Amino acid sequence: MLDLMEPSSPPRSAAFFDLDKTIIARSSTLAFSRPFYAGGLINRRTVLRSAYAQFVYLLGGADHDQMERMREYISAMCAGWDVRTVQAIVADTLHHIVTPMIHDEAVELIEQHHAAGRDVVIVSSSGAEVVEPIGAMLGADKVIATRMVVADGKYTGEIAEYAYGPHKATAIRALAAAEGYDLATSYGYSDSITDEPMLAAVGHPYVVNPDKALRRLAVARDWPVLDFSEPVGLTERSRFREVRRPAAATAVAGLAAFALFLAARRRSRREA
Numbered sequence: 001m002l003d004l005m006e007p008s009s010p011p012r013s014a015a016f017f018d019l020d021k022t023i024i025a026r027s028s029t030l031a032f033s034r035p036f037y038a039g040g041l042i043n044r045r046t047v048l049r050s051a052y053a054q055f056v057y058l059l060g061g062a063d064h065d066q067m068e069r070m071r072e073y074i075s076a077m078c079a080g081w082d083v084r085t086v087q088a089i090v091a092d093t094l095h096h097i098v099t100p101m102i103h104d105e106a107v108e109l110i111e112q113h114h115a116a117g118r119d120v121v122i123v124s125s126s127g128a129e130v131v132e133p134i135g136a137m138l139g140a141d142k143v144i145a146t147r148m149v150v151a152d153g154k155y156t157g158e159i160a161e162y163a164y165g166p167h168k169a170t171a172i173r174a175l176a177a178a179e180g181y182d183l184a185t186s187y188g189y190s191d192s193i194t195d196e197p198m199l200a201a202v203g204h205p206y207v208v209n210p211d212k213a214l215r216r217l218a219v220a221r222d223w224p225v226l227d228f229s230e231p232v233g234l235t236e237r238s239r240f241r242e243v244r245r246p247a248a249a250t251a252v253a254g255l256a257a258f259a260l261f262l263a264a265r266r267r268s269r270r271e272a
Contacts, residue, residue: 011180011181011182011185012117012118012119012179012180012181012182013118013181013182013185013186013187014118014119014120014121014141014142014176014179014181014186014187015109015110015113015118015119015120015121015186015187015188015189016121016123016172016186016187016188016189016198016202017106017109017110017120017121017122017123017140017188017189017190018122018123018124018189018190018191018192018195018198018208019122019123019124019126019131019134020124020125020126020191021191021192021208021209022103022106022189022190022191022208022209023102023103023106023107023110023122023134023138024098024101024102024103024106024134024231025101025102025103025230025231026101027126028098028124028126028130028131028134035089035090035092035093035097036086036089038089039085039088039089074127075148075157075158075159076157078127078148078155078157079155079156079157080154080155080157081154081155082153082154083129083150083153083154083155084153086129086155087129090129090130090133091133094133094134094137095137098134098137099137100231101231102138102231102232103228103229103231103232104228104229104231104232105226105228105229106189106208106228107138109189110138110139110140113187114139118186118187119141119142119179119181120138120139120140120141120142121140121141121142121143121144121172121175122134122135122138122140122142122143122144122145123143123144123145123163123168123171123172123198124143124144124145124146124163125145125146125162125163125164125168126145126146127145127146127147127148128143128145128146128147130145131143131145132145142175142179144163144168144171144172144175145163146159146161146162146163146164147159147160147161148160164194165194165195165197166197168195168197168198169197169198169200169201172198172201172202173201183201183202183203184202184203185203185204186202186203186204187202187203187204187205187206188201188202188204188205188206189205189206189207189208189226190207190208190214191207191208191209191210191211191214192210192211192214193210193211193213193214193217195214196214196217199223205221205223206223206224206225206226207223207224207225207226208225208226208227208228209226209227209228210225
């Protein structure tokens with residue numbers, strides 16, 4: 001009997017990127033403390049506390065207990081905030097705050113995965129109100145982020161979905177089942193030991209500027225380690241490309257002109 005069923009298409013794969021200290025060089029949530037202060041959402045003491053938390057985070061990363069304390073602090077802090085106000089502040093200050101923090105190498109990887117036909121998914125414990133605009137700016141196909149409970153247009157201080165630690169891996173598996181991703185051929189990128197479940201869920205895990213615990217784990221499991229340099233930012237990156245393209249074009253034009261000169265010189269010699 002003939003098999004009339006159409007051949008199944010090859011499984012899709014995806015690239016899952018952590019956001020903070022992987023794509024960008026800082027904590028995306030804490031980076032907005034000053035705009036939130038300017039918008040009247042927090043006081044000066046909270047700005048200073050956020051700046052200190054950012055310093056500690058950059059210095060040594062954050063373990064599970066520190067992340068839990070940060071979650072409790074941020075949840076309590078945003079209780080009563082107007083959702084539209086937060087969204088407006090993020091939209092107005094996104095490029096000013098986030099663009100200078102983006103690692104050029106991360107953008108290159110995103111472009112390479114897209115060129116290979118893979119979806120790019122940002123997976124972050126930061127709030128969706130911050131992560132989704134950043135994802136759109138970077139051209140991500142999907143976003144997995146923490147989502148707060150909203151009532152009457154304001155945050156209650158409770159968390160509906162917490163995209164952190166093992167919850168990231170659970171969300172990735174659910175998305176893979178919904179979208180048809182083959183996790184065995186998919187990629188994952190993160191800097192933190194707290195994302196070990198996410199990295200272990202994919203067939204091609206990479207650690208980026210890892211904390212000490214994740215670097216040790218990467219060595220033990222033979223996971224590739226990527227060291228990204230200081231962020232360039234999308235603006236500088238675009239400007240560099242604009243400069244590089246004319247320079248390349250000038251070089252090609254110069255070679256072409258030189259070739260024409262040699263050809264004309266050879267003709268004149270033959271005619272002589």
